[in-house]
Amino acid sequence: MPKAIGIDLGTTFSCAAYMKGDATVEVVKNHYGNKITPSVVHFGRMFREVGEEAQAKRGSDPQNTVFQIKRFMGRSADDVEIRKRPYPFEILSTRRGDAAIRVTPRVEIGKEAVESKTYCPEQISSYILKYMMVLAIEEIGCDVKDAVITVPANFNNAQRQATKDAGEMAGLNVLRIINEPTAAALAYGYGLNSQKKRVVLVYDLGGGTFDVSIVRCQGLESDVLSTAGVTDLGGEDFDRLLFEYSSAELNERGITILPEEEFGLYKSCEEAKKTLSVSERATIELFKNGKSCACEITRSTFEELCINLFEKTIECVEDAINEARVDKESIDDIVLVGGSSRIPKVQQMVRGFFGHKELKFNIPPDHAVAVGAAILAESLSSNVETERSSIRGAVKLADVLPFSLGTNVSYDTFSVILRRNTQYPTSNMEYYSNGDDDQDEMHFLIIEGESARYSENRILGICKIPVQEKPVGENTVMTTFSVDENGILSVHVKDVDTGEERSAKVQTSRLTDEERLAMVRNARLEEEYEMIQRANYEARTAFGEAVHSVKRTVHKTYSDEKKAELKKLIEREESWIEGKNPSNEDLIARASTIKEKLTQIMKP
Structure with a gap:
């Protein structure tokens, strides 16, 4: 019988897991024996490579090696979160303005040139998902089709839809898109094997994203009370700060870093970051002409470089607590997941915020999200043998909207249809009338945000419907916003008089992480x-x-x-x-x- 798997599609590393016959969860190993696989794709002259093989090409063929593609999902090419980082590969804009990647595989001298190809982020992500699926098939020994894929809690509708599309492009039957901290909370609750209700705060600091969720857990039931986070903050950002620091140090000594040497230095910075989690000092090396040019960094210097980013995570923790309407003392467990949660300063700040309360590391930080996704996949899959699965249909999840959703009305007013932290799947309906005489069409902007003025929020899309030309206020259009179990929004409008109907799904988003955090902190969370x-x-x-x-x-x-x-x-x-x-x-x-x-x- 086909198996169901859970996949943590990460910014820097991806991980897959599945449930065994004895109701234990196994994390899939790749060909190198590792349980996490680099989220990297290399486009060669003859074929693509994914994982470690692709990672190895970042130094020798950076223009055709794509990494951090998760940060491109659902974004426009001119998005500040894409443009503020230097990428060695070419970023293009599609006709709709969406981000795309163009690669031109290298060819040997004397061989026919290879044409350039352009890929959307969903395609590149699908190659990673496909690779994870193949690894699972090889390890399990049977077909794999059903999958639960995780996303950051603060992913918007376009990013969720893009992730679902990527899974389907990979040949997967995507059972559910689930928030990463929710998956981690499910894994933690499953491991406790207790029917006692516990309020759990999941602090998830990964390679490229940060999320925090407050979840009420009871066995296989997880009820999300609130969520907050930044979709562009993680280990890669700490590596970048170390790279900038070491580059400046080497430049002061007259050492120039050539483009082909950058990845080697970047990898050394990543290793130094890991070393600083267990040691007070680390060495960052640049190999130039066969010789080592090194600079030293202390843990305290590293903490000073990253303190603003660390503090952002604590701000999100405060936001989540306020939004959940709980106090710190009522939180039973603080669970740290994500590879970057190993950083001592991070643990110190989280522990200090909660009055030096004990932190939980029951599940390896790199695997927790995939494990939770696998548990949900086992519960949802119709292909799983009922007699073998003890949790078939037993998992109950209630997640929440990260932002309010609504439409525009006259005089720059944002009419909220679904409020932030509403549990989904959900649907709500409102009636609207024409604001001017003799309109032959009504336009409903699909808006995400927290400000009373729609101009201060972000437009995700538009839904148009033809109407009869009538005096102001005499047309009536029923507008329904529905969010499915994957957190993806659909909009449906119906002219009550004529029965004319139109529908729309959100396809694009222009939100940046700073804007998201600003909306959460400055509007919704402050009473x-x-x-x-x-x-x-x-x-x-x-x-x-x-x-x-x-x-x-x-x-x-x-x-x-x-x-x-x-x-x-x-x-x-x-x-x-x-x-x-x-x-x-x-x-x-x-x-x-x-x-x-x-x-x-x-x-x-």
Whole structure:
């Protein structure tokens, strides 16, 4: 029978696992005997290489060796999170503006040139997933089709959809897209083998992403209370800081680092980082013309270089706690996962934040996410033999939305349809009407964020629907936002009068990690700020409704004189708000004045 597997598709390393017949979880080994495989793809003249073989080509053929592709998923080519890092391979923009990678495999002298090829991030990720699937098939000895794939908790809809697409491109039946810390919490709860409810904080610092989730666990049930994180912070960023430090040190000594020497230095920085987890000092070496040019770094210097990034993770921990509406004392267990959680300063800061509470390392940090995904895969797969599987259908998960979702309404107002930290799968419906006379089409922006003003949030897509030309407020469109079990959003709109329907899925995103963190910290998680935003929304809605009331009245009066007065009132009020930033008090007062003037005009 085919097996179900869990795959942790990581930024720097990937890992796969499956459940054995004795209900234990086994982590798949690659051809080198390692349980984690570099998330690297090399494009050669004849074939592609994945994993260690591809990693080895980063030094000799960097232009055709793609790494950190997870950071490109669901992003545009001009995204600041892509452009702020130097990559040796060529990054292009598709016609839609999405990021793509172009490679031109090298050829030997005298041989026919190979054409350049362009790949989207989903394709390159699918090669990694395919490789992990093949490794699993070789180890298990039977076919593998069903899989659960993990993503960072703060991945948006476009990134989740891109990951699901990559899995399907790899030939996998993607059972579920699950958040990485949720998977780790499931693995931890499964290992406890206890039916007692425990509130667990999962601190997941990997090679390229950071997530923190607060989860209520009870056996095979995991109820996510909140999540926070940064999709562009991890071990690779610490390596980059060490690379910049050592480059500056060597340059001061008159040593120039050539492009072909950069990867060797980068690898030495990665090794130095690992050494500093067990030693107070480490050496970073650059091999030039067969000779070693070295510089030394201390653990304290390394901690100073990275302290801002470390502090960002603690800020996310605070955000998650506030959003979950729990206090530090009510958290039973603090579970550290992800390879970078081994850094002593990280452990010290987390332990200090919780009053020196004991940290849990029950599962190897590099394997925890894949193990949790494998447990869920076993539970979900219809191909698993029922008599063999003791957990078939037993896993119960309730994850939450990382951001609020909604659409735009008049006067720069964000109408929230699904609020942040709503458990999914979920669906919610709202009714909207036309804001202007004689519209033949209504446009619904698909928006993600926390500000009361839609202009301060991020547009994920658009859904358009034709409508009958009617006076303002007389068209009614039912708008439904649905998030499936994978956290992927679909939008459906229906004209109530004509029955016309349209649907849309989010395909692109322009969010950066800093913007995400800013939205979480400065809007949603601070209760005071949330209250301000809600008040702003209510004030703008009051103003908008007052103006729309006047517009509707225009069509109900037969007096030319009154019509003229009403149109002047509309023109004056729309001119007043245009380009301005009125206070809530001014908006409410203005709305009240509009109603009074409307009453006066319409008096017999």
